[in-house]
Amino acid sequence: MDKLTQYLKTHPADKLHPSEIASLLKDLNEKNFDEAVKHIPKELIADVALELPDRYFDDVVDSFTSEELAQSVAELESDDQTDFIQELEEIDDSKAKEVFKKLHKDDQADILQLKQYDDDEAGAYMQVEVYAARLDHKVEDIIKEFAELKRKGELETVNYLFVTDEDNHLRYGVGLDDLLVFDFKKTLRENIGENPEKYKPVIGHDHDDIKEIVKKFQEYDLNSMPIVDEHGYLLGRITSDDIYDLISEHATDQMYNLAGVNDDAEEDDDLIKAGKARAVWLGINLITAIAASLVIGMFEGTIQSYVALAVLMPIVASMGGNAGTQSLTVVVRQLALGDIAKNDAYRTIKKEVILSLANGLLFAIIIGVIAAIWFDKGMLGVVIALSMIINLLSAGFFGSMIPLMLKKLNIDPAIGSTVILTTITDVVGFFSFLGLASLILL
Amino acid sequence: MDKLTQYLKTHPADKLHPSEIASLLKDLNEKNFDEAVKHIPKELIADVALELPDRYFDDVVDSFTSEELAQSVAELESDDQTDFIQELEEIDDSKAKEVFKKLHKDDQADILQLKQYDDDEAGAYMQVEVYAARLDHKVEDIIKEFAELKRKGELETVNYLFVTDEDNHLRYGVGLDDLLVFDFKKTLRENIGENPEKYKPVIGHDHDDIKEIVKKFQEYDLNSMPIVDEHGYLLGRITSDDIYDLISEHATDQMYNLAGVNDDAEEDDDLIKAGKARAVWLGINLITAIAASLVIGMFEGTIQSYVALAVLMPIVASMGGNAGTQSLTVVVRQLALGDIAKNDAYRTIKKEVILSLANGLLFAIIIGVIAAIWFDKGMLGVVIALSMIINLLSAGFFGSMIPLMLKKLNIDPAIGSTVILTTITDVVGFFSFLGLASLILL
Numbered sequence: 001m002d003k004l005t006q007y008l009k010t011h012p013a014d015k016l017h018p019s020e021i022a023s024l025l026k027d028l029n030e031k032n033f034d035e036a037v038k039h040i041p042k043e044l045i046a047d048v049a050l051e052l053p054d055r056y057f058d059d060v061v062d063s064f065t066s067e068e069l070a071q072s073v074a075e076l077e078s079d080d081q082t083d084f085i086q087e088l089e090e091i092d093d094s095k096a097k098e099v100f101k102k103l104h105k106d107d108q109a110d111i112l113q114l115k116q117y118d119d120d121e122a123g124a125y126m127q128v129e130v131y132a133a134r135l136d137h138k139v140e141d142i143i144k145e146f147a148e149l150k151r152k153g154e155l156e157t158v159n160y161l162f163v164t165d166e167d168n169h170l171r172y173g174v175g176l177d178d179l180l181v182f183d184f185k186k187t188l189r190e191n192i193g194e195n196p197e198k199y200k201p202v203i204g205h206d207h208d209d210i211k212e213i214v215k216k217f218q219e220y221d222l223n224s225m226p227i228v229d230e231h232g233y234l235l236g237r238i239t240s241d242d243i244y245d246l247i248s249e250h251a252t253d254q255m256y257n258l259a260g261v262n263d264d265a266e267e268d269d270d271l272i273k274a275g276k277a278r279a280v281w282l283g284i285n286l287i288t289a290i291a292a293s294l295v296i297g298m299f300e301g302t303i304q305s306y307v308a309l310a311v312l313m314p315i316v317a318s319m320g321g322n323a324g325t326q327s328l329t330v331v332v333r334q335l336a337l338g339d340i341a342k343n344d345a346y347r348t349i350k351k352e353v354i355l356s357l358a359n360g361l362l363f364a365i366i367i368g369v370i371a372a373i374w375f376d377k378g379m380l381g382v383v384i385a386l387s388m389i390i391n392l393l394s395a396g397f398f399g400s401m402i403p404l405m406l407k408k409l410n411i412d413p414a415i416g417s418t419v420i421l422t423t424i425t426d427v428v429g430f431f432s433f434l435g436l437a438s439l440i441l442l
Numbered sequence: 443m444d445k446l447t448q449y450l451k452t453h454p455a456d457k458l459h460p461s462e463i464a465s466l467l468k469d470l471n472e473k474n475f476d477e478a479v480k481h482i483p484k485e486l487i488a489d490v491a492l493e494l495p496d497r498y499f500d501d502v503v504d505s506f507t508s509e510e511l512a513q514s515v516a517e518l519e520s521d522d523q524t525d526f527i528q529e530l531e532e533i534d535d536s537k538a539k540e541v542f543k544k545l546h547k548d549d550q551a552d553i554l555q556l557k558q559y560d561d562d563e564a565g566a567y568m569q570v571e572v573y574a575a576r577l578d579h580k581v582e583d584i585i586k587e588f589a590e591l592k593r594k595g596e597l598e599t600v601n602y603l604f605v606t607d608e609d610n611h612l613r614y615g616v617g618l619d620d621l622l623v624f625d626f627k628k629t630l631r632e633n634i635g636e637n638p639e640k641y642k643p644v645i646g647h648d649h650d651d652i653k654e655i656v657k658k659f660q661e662y663d664l665n666s667m668p669i670v671d672e673h674g675y676l677l678g679r680i681t682s683d684d685i686y687d688l689i690s691e692h693a694t695d696q697m698y699n700l701a702g703v704n705d706d707a708e709e710d711d712d713l714i715k716a717g718k719a720r721a722v723w724l725g726i727n728l729i730t731a732i733a734a735s736l737v738i739g740m741f742e743g744t745i746q747s748y749v750a751l752a753v754l755m756p757i758v759a760s761m762g763g764n765a766g767t768q769s770l771t772v773v774v775r776q777l778a779l780g781d782i783a784k785n786d787a788y789r790t791i792k793k794e795v796i797l798s799l800a801n802g803l804l805f806a807i808i809i810g811v812i813a814a815i816w817f818d819k820g821m822l823g824v825v826i827a828l829s830m831i832i833n834l835l836s837a838g839f840f841g842s843m844i845p846l847m848l849k850k851l852n853i854d855p856a857i858g859s860t861v862i863l864t865t866i867t868d869v870v871g872f873f874s875f876l877g878l879a880s881l882i883l884l
Contacts (some may be wrong), residue, residue, distance in 0.1 A: 015639055019661040026783040047822045053781040147623040158619045159601035159665065176618035177600045182610040213660065218690075219461040221683035239484040239706055241663035246685060248660075251693030252775055255700070259771035260764065267770055275797050278768050279822040282801055285764045286809065287759040297754045303745075303752045310745045310752035311738045314868070315731040317756065322702065322727045326720050329701035330708055333694055339495040355717050359724055367728065426756070 004028070004036050018044050021162055022051035030059075037063050046072035046084050055269040058091045066095055070102035077156060078110040078236070079127040085111055090214045102311040122213045122243045123206035125246070126227045126236035131155055133188060135171055160224045162201070162234055163188055170226050170234040203228055206235055210246065215338070217243045254336060257414035258329065260285070284419050292317070292426035299434035302442060308375045309437050312384055316433045319363060320391035320425030327352040327399025332413045335403060345408075349400045356396025357389070361433025364388040384439050387433035396420075446478050447469070460486050464493035469574055472501075477646075479505050488514035488526050497711040500533045508537055512544035519598060520552040520678070521569040527553055564655045565648035567688070568669045568678035573597055574606045575630060577613055582626040602666045604643070604676055605630055612668050612676040634863025645670055652688065657780070659685045696778060697857035700771065702727070726861050734759070734868035741876035744884060750817045751879050754826055758875045761805060762833035762867030769794040769841025770863055774855045777845060791842045798838025799831070806830040825882050829875035836870045 004024040008016070008440075023074025025048070028036055031144050037060055040048055050061040061069060073081055081103075088096040100108060117123035131149065133142045135322065142161075149155045160181060163172040172192055174182075178199075182191040192199050202220050204227045205215045208259035217225065217240070224239045234390060249263070256263050260281030265274045296303070296313070303310050331348060334340045340348055402420050403413035446466040450458070463482060467490070470478055479502055482490055488511065491502040493651055503511060511530075515523055524544075530538040542550060552570050559565035575584045584603075591597045605614040614634055616624075620641075624633040634641050644662050646669045659667065659713065661684070666681045691705070698705050702723030707716045738745075738755070745752050763790045773790060776782045782790055804828035814823030843861050845855035 012639070017662065023661075025499075026780075027785065029785060040856075068873070073599075144624050146619070150619060150623050155619070156842060157617060157665075159617065175601065176601060176622070177592060177597070180618070181584050181592050197454070218683070218686045219465075220459065221599075223599075223679075223682055239663075240665055240865060241660070242686075243682075244660045244688060244689060245691045248693065248779065251690065251697070252779070255693070255697050255771055255775055258697070259766050259767050261772055269793070270503070271793065271796060271800075275800050278797060279801050279804060281762065281768070282695060282764060282805060283808075286757070286761060288804060289760040290812070293753050293757055296756070300749050300753065304749045307742050307746045308757075310749075311735050311742065314738070314756060314759065314872075315728070315735055318731040318734075318864075318868070319724065321809075323720070325701050326703050326723070327696055330703055333697055334627075336692065337694070338468075343469065343471060351711070351713065354713060358713075358717050359721050362721060363724060363728060366725075370732070425762070430756075 001182050005039065008039060008041075014043060016041065016297055018047035020050045021048050025052060025056070026206060031060060034063060042068055043072055043075045045069065046076055047080070050076075050080055050084060051089075054087070054267045057087055057268075061088060061092070061095070061221055066098035067102060069095075070099045074101060074103060074107060077127045077129050078107070078114060079125060079242070080108060082111045082114040082124075086115065117206065120210055121206065122204045122208040122210050122227055122238065123235070125210055125213075126206070126238050126359065128228070129156065129235040130162055130234060132162045132168065132170075132234055133174075135163055135165050135189045135192075136187050138185065138187050139179065139182045142188065143179075143184070157239075160201075162226045162237070163192070163199070166232055168234055169232045170201065170203065170228050172196070172199040173226065174199055204238065205230065211250065212245055213238060214246050214250070218247075250336075254332065254414045257412065258332065258418050260418060281419070285422075288419060288423035288426065291423060292430055295427050295430045296351050296434065299430075302434055302438045305442055308377070308380065308436070309434060312371055312380075313430060313433050315367060316387045316391050317426045317429035319367075319388060319420050320395045320429045321355055323359060323392045324395035324399040324421045324425045325418070327356065327396050328403060328417055331400045331403045332417065335407055335413050340404075341346060345404045348404065349397065352396040352400035353393065354396075356392045356399075358394030360389040360396075363392070377441075379441055380437075383436045384433060387429070387436055390432040391425060391429045395425050398424050447481065450481060450483075458483065458486060460489035461489050461493045467494060467498070475501060476505060484510055485514055485517045487511065488518055489522070492518075492522055492526060496529070496709045499529055503530060503534070503537070508540035509544060510523050511537075512541045515541060516545060516549060519569040519571055520549070520556060521684070523549060524553045524556040524566075528557065545559075559648065562652055563648065564646045564650040564652050564680065564801055565677070566668055567652055567655075568648070568680050570678040571598065572604055572668070572676060572679050573600055573612065574604045574612075574676055575616075577605055577607050577631045577634075578629050580627065580629050581621065581624045581633060584630065585621075585626070599681075600765075602643075604668045604679070605634070605641070606676055610676055611674045612637070612643065612645065612670050612884060614639055614641040615668065643668055646680065647672065653692065655680060656685055656688050656692070692778075696774065696856045699854065700774065700860050702860060723861070727864075730861060730865035730868065733865060734872055735868050736874065737872045741872075741880060744876055744880045746877070747884055750819070750822065751876060754813055754817075754822075755872060755875050757809060758829045758833050759868045759871035761809075761830060762837045762871045763864050764868045765798055765801060765834045766837030766841040766863045767860070769798065769838050770845060773842045773845045774859065777849055777855050782844065782846075787846045789848065791839065794838040794842035795835065796838075798841075799833045802831040802834030802838075805834070819883075821883055822879075825878045826875060829871070829878055832874040833867060833871045837867050840866050 007024055008065035025033060025036060045064060049057055073084055085096055085100055088099060131146060159176050161174040161176060162170055163174060164170055202216055202222060204225050204226060206227050206229055224237050226234055227236045227238060228234055253263050260276040265277035367388055368385030371384045372378045398421055402417045406417060407414045451467055467475060467478060487506060491499055508593055515526055527528055527538055527542055530541060573588060601618050603616045603618060604612055605616060606612055644658055644664060644667060646667050648669050666679050668676055669678045669680060671677055695705050704719040707719035809830055810823035812828030813826045814820045844859045848855045848859060
């Protein structure tokens with residue numbers, strides 16, 4: 001509380017940064033939070049609400065009226081406005097409608113336009129506030145107009161000029177650093193004319209998959225990208241700060257999917273939603289665990305004859321699960337990062353099989369010796385060693401093959417691959433160990 | 443091969459993008475790759491080598507002489523030059539020394555300077571090529587000088603002007619879009635003078651932890667950040683494209699650590715290195731699996747009396763492992779993203795325990811009924827149900843507590859947490875199930 005009040009006192013209103021305010025708020029307990037939130041300058045409320053982790057959102061909006069929220073939302077750019085309204089709709093639809101009504105009709109139109117896009121489309125992430133310079137205007141006039149808009153505070157950070165013709169079709173992109181090299185007395189067309197290839201912008205279309213957009217940002221080291229419709233009409237732009245968030249979010253999705261957790265369900269404090277999502281995956285896991293138990297059930301007689309088998313059997317299954325997870329995680333991540341090319345499947349599977357075989361042999365020897373000594377039975381060591389080799393081999397093979405196959409079927413390799421893999425390593429682990437034991441020991 | 447040759451034919455030399463060339467090369471098999479690499483314009487070789495996944499690096503450099511490589515490295519910026527030399531040193535130290543010797547002495551000095559930094563320091567990621575404008579120069583002169591350097595190709599993309607005094611101490615940062623608003627006839631000092639707070643740049647120091655730098659980029663929506671030494675002397679800059687790579691790499695590290703895999707070891711095609719790293723984690727897992735087996739060993743008599751227990755016992759352990767992994771993954775990721783504040787530990791553990799308890803009760807009932815019917819023994823259903831509740835409860839508790847505790851001890855929560863957790867869920871799972879069975883059934 002003290003830190004926040006101090007921060008608010010020592011910084012003039014236009015020097016306050018929403019992310020710094022959010023950082024300070026996060027450290028407060030619930031009581032102080034509700035108190036402190038009221039001290040934040042009203043026009044920053046919406047921005048701060050978006051900067052905080054999602055679970056604080058309702059705490060923030062509950063402290064203000066629709067009128068206050070609307071005034072604050074008006075300060076945001078269109079992409080943030082849309083995000084705010086959509087988040088508000090999820091927790092309090094009527095309040096969201098009130099806030100929306102109080103917005104300027106231009107803002108309303110922008111929000112409605114952006115809301116039409118799905119979460120995986122580029123259009124959902126763009127802001128419509130773009131400065132477009134006309135091809136046939138003189139550079140010095142463009143700079144004057146640009147400076148005027150900046151002075152009036154109508155333009156946020158721009159470092160890349162989008163150049164359109166009279167029909168608002170995007171034609172070129174000129175970095176501000178390149179603009180400074182131009183002859184200010186000539187038009188953009190004349191300046192560009194000598195070398196039009198140099199100013200061809202990297203473009204995104206509003207219905208493009210956002211993951212393709214992120215890839216382009218990374219491949220071409222972009223700071224901003226114009227978004228156009230199917231006719232080449234300039235609609236808006238996506239900037240580097242969006243990409244930072246997206247790369248992070250996509251990675252989080254991958255991590256969560258591998259663990260059987262759903263990002264959307266976890267991010268609020270909605271325990272019921274999160275619990276349900278987790279229950280689905282736990283339920284599927286229960287089914288596969290029962291399947292593995294059915295395998296064990298086939299060998300009840302074997303275990304009855306030699307209980308040591310019950311003591312050792314989880315070791316093989318567990319090592320298979322771990323080795324398989326190693327292969328799976330590496331292949332899933334490399335697929336996502338584009339490190340595995342189309343015809344690379346064979347090389348990838350080969351690499352994983354070799355690694356698993358090598359470690360399989362190593363640990364087969366280790367556990368074989370341990371088991372033989374522990375139960376004073378050499379053949380038991382042989383059985384568990386063979387079983388270890390078989391299971392680790394299958395772990396490496398399926399750990400790489402499952403994500404590659406899912407990818408080929410155009411399914412996200414991170415979803416479901418873990419549960420398919422552990423089913424296999426459990427079943428193969430128990431079956432090979434108990435099966436070999438039945439054959440060799442009894 | 444065809445696509446690449448076509449690409450190279452249809453694009454003039456200065457329109458070729460290294461990342462596009464890398465994309466096309468990735469799709470070729472080994473024979474075509476070695477052939478195609480020779481067709482790439484020599485000055486792009488080093489850039490393409492850096493764009494390709496690490497395992498291609500030696501294939502590329504083996505196709506060229508030190509002289510050719512040196513000429514290509516000269517085209518890179520200092521941070522990429524340093525990366526290239528360091529990667530080359532790892533695979534062929536003598537060739538790296540040859541290439542280094544053939545570089546211009548200014549480049550050599552830059553590389554030596556950058557090599558001094560550790561991998562987790564900001565200095566390791568900066569490029570030293572920065573354009574610094576003097577505070578007491580007129581804006582129109584600065585623009586002329588800037589334009590001249592751009593025309594000569596001595597400056598890469600700039601969108602943020604670093605302003606220094608005569609001693610090369612960084613004083614201000616002015617976006618090029620803000621520069622265009624300035625009075626060109628006045629000096630920077632005079633233009634800034636009215637509002638110096640507005641042009642205070644977000645700065646990084648060369649020995650700062652790179653993760654803090656990445657955080658600042660995300661918090662302040664930066665495109666570039668000046669890097670200074672402890673005296674405020676401008677050393678270089680880090681740009682948004684570096685941040686895209688870093689966010690992705692840090693996420694990969696987390697994912698790999700949770701799976702017991704090491705990023706550095708996996709990225710080359712060095713199977714021995716990767717195999718060894720994986721063996722370490724598999725070895726630790728073997729020890730914990732044996733620990734769980736010792737627990738089962740305590741109940742050999744119990745299992746002997748009732749073999750159904752051996753059939754069902756992996757279910758409880760497996761469900762505990764899955765539920766624990768769900769909690770662990772969420773907490774580890776939220777810690778990394780800064781979503782969990784310092785005093786949030788209690789809230790986090792509480793949430794995970796509630797979720798686990800809820801799902802524990804649900805699945806206890808389900809498996810209790812299934813077990814009772816399967817083995818026609820009601821008390822067996824009770825035993826496994828109780829055991830399920832106990833294990834899922836401990837899974838949720840430890841799944842959240844372990845990463846929080848590691849974080850408090852300043853250890854990366856992603857490293858080792860998985861193996862600690864599965865040890866607990868296996869031991870608790872087997873002990874509670876077999877222990878309760880001993881008590882209740884026998």
